[in-house]
Amino acid sequence: MDVELRGITKRFGPVVANDAINLHIRAGEVLGLLGENGAGKSTMMNILSGLYTPDEGEILIDGKSVTFEDPGDGIAAGIGMVHQHFMLVPVFTVAENVVLGVEPTGRFDYLDLKTARKQVREINDRYGLEVDPDALIESLPVGIQQRVEILKVLFRSADVIILDEPTAVLTPQEVEDFFEIVRSLRDAGKAIVFITHKLHEILEISDRISVLRHGRITGEGDPAKLTTETLAEMMVGRPVSFAVDKAAPKAGAPMLTVSDLCLLDEHDDFALDHVSLQVRSGEVVGIAGVQGNGQTELVEALTGLTRPATGTILFDGQDVTRSSVRERHRMGMAHVPEDRLRSGMIASFSVAENMVLNSYYDPTYGRGLEIDWPKAQTTAARYCIDFDVRTPSVFLPAGHLSGGNQQKMVVARELERETKLVIASQPTRGLDVGSIEYIHERLIEARDEGDGVLIVSSELDEIMGLSDRILVMFEGRIVAEFDATNGPVDRNAVGLAMAGASE
Numbered sequence: 333m334d335v336e337l338r339g340i341t342k343r344f345g346p347v348v349a350n351d352a353i354n355l356h357i358r359a360g361e362v363l364g365l366l367g368e369n370g371a372g373k374s375t376m377m378n379i380l381s382g383l384y385t386p387d388e389g390e391i392l393i394d395g396k397s398v399t400f401e402d403p404g405d406g407i408a409a410g411i412g413m414v415h416q417h418f419m420l421v422p423v424f425t426v427a428e429n430v431v432l433g434v435e436p437t438g439r440f441d442y443l444d445l446k447t448a449r450k451q452v453r454e455i456n457d458r459y460g461l462e463v464d465p466d467a468l469i470e471s472l473p474v475g476i477q478q479r480v481e482i483l484k485v486l487f488r489s490a491d492v493i494i495l496d497e498p499t500a501v502l503t504p505q506e507v508e509d510f511f512e513i514v515r516s517l518r519d520a521g522k523a524i525v526f527i528t529h530k531l532h533e534i535l536e537i538s539d540r541i542s543v544l545r546h547g548r549i550t551g552e553g554d555p556a557k558l559t560t561e562t563l564a565e566m567m568v569g570r571p572v573s574f575a576v577d578k579a580a581p582k583a584g585a586p587m588l589t590v591s592d593l594c595l596l597d598e599h600d601d602f603a604l605d606h607v608s609l610q611v612r613s614g615e616v617v618g619i620a621g622v623q624g625n626g627q628t629e630l631v632e633a634l635t636g637l638t639r640p641a642t643g644t645i646l647f648d649g650q651d652v653t654r655s656s657v658r659e660r661h662r663m664g665m666a667h668v669p670e671d672r673l674r675s676g677m678i679a680s681f682s683v684a685e686n687m688v689l690n691s692y693y694d695p696t697y698g699r700g701l702e703i704d705w706p707k708a709q710t711t712a713a714r715y716c717i718d719f720d721v722r723t724p725s726v727f728l729p730a731g732h733l734s735g736g737n738q739q740k741m742v743v744a745r746e747l748e749r750e751t752k753l754v755i756a757s758q759p760t761r762g763l764d765v766g767s768i769e770y771i772h773e774r775l776i777e778a779r780d781e782g783d784g785v786l787i788v789s790s791e792l793d794e795i796m797g798l799s800d801r802i803l804v805m806f807e808g809r810i811v812a813e814f815d816a817t818n819g820p821v822d823r824n825a826v827g828l829a830m831a832g833a834s835e
């Protein structure tokens with residue numbers, strides 16, 4: 333199948349999200365799509381899949397003009413999209429999720445789950461997906477959940493498969509497995525559109541690359557002739573530094589002291605197994621590890637979202653083990669959560685409301701019993717400018733921001749305040765290379781102003797670039813520590829510890 337976008341324009345109020353876009357998508361090819369946060373990638377793909385209607389322009393399938401009223405039309409025409417944020421029902425099984433909306437029915441209109449399971453198995457085998465049709469979604473790791481999203485579009489016989497930042501939440505091993513699946517889909521003649529902010533990924537998986545800027549296609553290229561540097565410049569219009577620029581740390585008094593923290597999971601296994609660590613004022617401590625080794629639980633315990641079974645947490649000399657989230661926040665703890673949509677923001681609230689989401693009770697916004705909205709809005713506007721959150725106004729519902737701009741909004745809210753300790757989980761998830769550079773600068777700035785900074789990231793490059801000290805988590809424990817203050821740490825050694833080699 334051959335798809336062409338011709339002169340596609342889409343406006344949201346004053347924002348021209350797509351500006352006369354021409355794009356060709358071909359069967360048996362992976363088209364890599366690259367562009368800054370807010371460049372219009374998701375919008376363009378939402379138009380192609382029938383979720384949005386364009387204001388101008390047309391879509392041609394095999395040379396014939398088509399109009400999509402809704403995603404149902406897109407699917408009927410063979411176009412399937414896996415969205416930037418998953419859309420699965422957690423309490424349903426894989427098979428139930430896959431057939432949702434197009435359930436095969438037997439006699440008397442009963443849901444025929446047996447046929448559904450069989451069909452799911454067939455697709456599984458054909459493309460090497462290896463997903464258990466009877467598993468509950470909520471019990472599956474994200475990497476597998478993502479394959480369920482792919483199963484869904486394949487079940488609907490899609491010939492064009494749009495993948496919007498599919499690797500943002502995957503571990504490096506999951507990415508490798510995922511690439512195998514993408515290649516097998518391509519070799520089976522599917523047309524794939526692959527959106528990512530990770531430049532080495534786009535170079536590895538694409539047959540062709542298109543770059544989007546401010547709603548326009550500004551560059552096209554052959555991955556064999558491009559480098560990460562040239563791509564970055566094509567994308568943001570200036571050279572980007574991938575290395576974090578920082579001076580030696582001036583570490584001071586302990587800001588966070590964690591002793592012997594234990595937490596049990598639902599099977600009574602240790603999610604946190606006697607974790608002790610310290611973050612001093614003026615230093616960045618990075619926690620490396622494959623996702624799912626206790627990092628999430630550790631951050632939840634440190635920020636007050638869960639109570640540990642045993643152990644103590646001292647923050648700035650005070651025992652906060654039993655303190656509420658708000659108390660810790662008031663004492664100057666910033667928290668960038670790993671999942672912005674689940675725990676960092678409220679999509680239906682405006683950008684301004686989100687910017688004061690955890691400080692509206694602060695006397696600076698208080699006016700008797702009411703919130704001083706003009707003040708909150710002015711503050712929000714300033715945060716947006718500082719962090720380059722691209723939005724037409726602070727009144728826009730935050731859910732309408734592009735994915736990366738939502739992330740920048742959350743980071744801005746947490747870092748703009750007076751803080752003493754920054755706990756940031758996957759701080760640059762979904763950000764373009766230019767924004768990553770800026771967020772890294774700000775984190776180092778927080779350190780240089782005397783904050784303790786704790787970074788949790790599954791991006792080893794990010795950990796290596798930012799940290800003065802690296803701790804490795806494996807199966808709920810801190811299994812290794814590396815000092816980065818006297819020269820770079822051995823990347824291999826960190827990788828080995830992440831894989832549990834020191835066990």
Ligand SMILES: Nc1ncnc2c1ncn2[C@@H]1O[C@H](COP(=O)(O)OP(=O)(O)OP(=O)(O)O)[C@@H](O)[C@H]1O
Nearest residue numbers: 344349369370371372373374375732733734735736
């Ligand atoms: N439903 C909407 N209402 C208002 N504005 C919107 C809506 N959807 C998208 N936009 C705006 O359109 C522009 C493009 O957004 P889009 O989501 O397409 O960007 P993107 O390239 O996918 O970015 P990211 O890399 O951050 O995901 C942004 O300015 C965004 O705020």
Ligand SMILES: [Mg+2]
Nearest residue numbers: 374416734735
């Ligand atoms: Mg997007």
